[in-house]
Amino acid sequence: DVKVTQSSRYLVKRTGEKVFLECVQDMDHENMFWYRQDPGLGLRLIYFSYDVKMKEKGDIPEGYSVSREKKERFSLILESASTNQTSMYLCASSLIEGHNEKLFFGSGTQLSVL
Amino acid sequence: TQLLEQSPQFLSIQEGENLTVYCNSSSVFSSLQWYRQEPGEGPVLLVTVVTGGEVKKLKRLTFQFGDARKDSSLHITAAQPGDTGLYLCAGAPPLDYQLIWGAGTKLIIKP
Numbered sequence: 001d002v003k004v005t006q007s008s009r010y011l012v013k014r015t016g017e018k019v020f021l022e023c024v025q026d027m028d029h030e031n032m033f034w035y036r037q038d039p040g041l042g043l044r045l046i047y048f049s050y051d052v053k054m055k056e057k058g059d060i061p062e063g064y065s066v067s068r069e070k071k072e073r074f075s076l077i078l079e080s081a082s083t084n085q086t087s088m089y090l091c092a093s094s095l096i097e098g099h100n101e102k103l104f105f106g107s108g109t110q111l112s113v114l
Numbered sequence: 115t116q117l118l119e120q121s122p123q124f125l126s127i128q129e130g131e132n133l134t135v136y137c138n139s140s141s142v143f144s145s146l147q148w149y150r151q152e153p154g155e156g157p158v159l160l161v162t163v164v165t166g167g168e169v170k171k172l173k174r175l176t177f178q179f180g181d182a183r184k185d186s187s188l189h190i191t192a193a194q195p196g197d198t199g200l201y202l203c204a205g206a207p208p209l210d211y212q213l214i215w216g217a218g219t220k221l222i223i224k225p
Contacts, residue, residue: 100145103149108156
């Protein structure tokens with residue numbers, strides 16, 4: 001089975017801190033994603049990557065950056081955390097089957113910024 | 115901008131009842147996926163529908179893709195407490211690589 005592992009289930013940080021969220025997948029998938037999930041808003045794409053050292057902005061990249069130095073690892077960075085970044089963060093990797101992309105998600109990191 | 119509207123946003127019913135969740139858009143999708151997310155976990159893919167009018171069954175869950183590929187429904191027969199969760203639909207726009215997500219339907223099945 002595909003396993004996507006997020007390093008922390010819960011994080012509490014202070015405003016202005018630099019925050020690193022780590023994600024590792026074990027199925028050699030090329031595509032990886034970072035989403036945030038807020039009640040009533042569904043999943044919103046922050047950044048994605050289709051290859052090592054490659055990144056693309058999603059719908060809400062402001063205040064975030066990413067790093068993909070190795071194929072299996074995709075990191076999300078909050079350069080200076082703010083209270084409006086309190087949210088559930090979900091990492092995913094994907095498998096392309098025919099014309100369909102199947103996403104596999106980690107368990108999420110609930111980040112609280114105080 | 116393509117949007118996917120899910121309804122209802124919240125549904126609480128008794129065990130054994132039937133229910134339907136809807137996912138609607140004014141735009142065409144090349145495929146549509148349904149995910150279920152349990153508390154404290156990430157979403158898990160249930161099904162992908164591709165062809166207009168397609169019906170797929172997964173035990174007591176029936177998924178249908180609209181003929182025009184603009185909408186989809188999820189019907190659960192004889193709901194059980196284990197069906198409790200957040201149901202999300204996600205559409206793949208033609209010629210685009212980013213999924214469009216619905217806001218989700220929070221389903222609670224009471225014993």
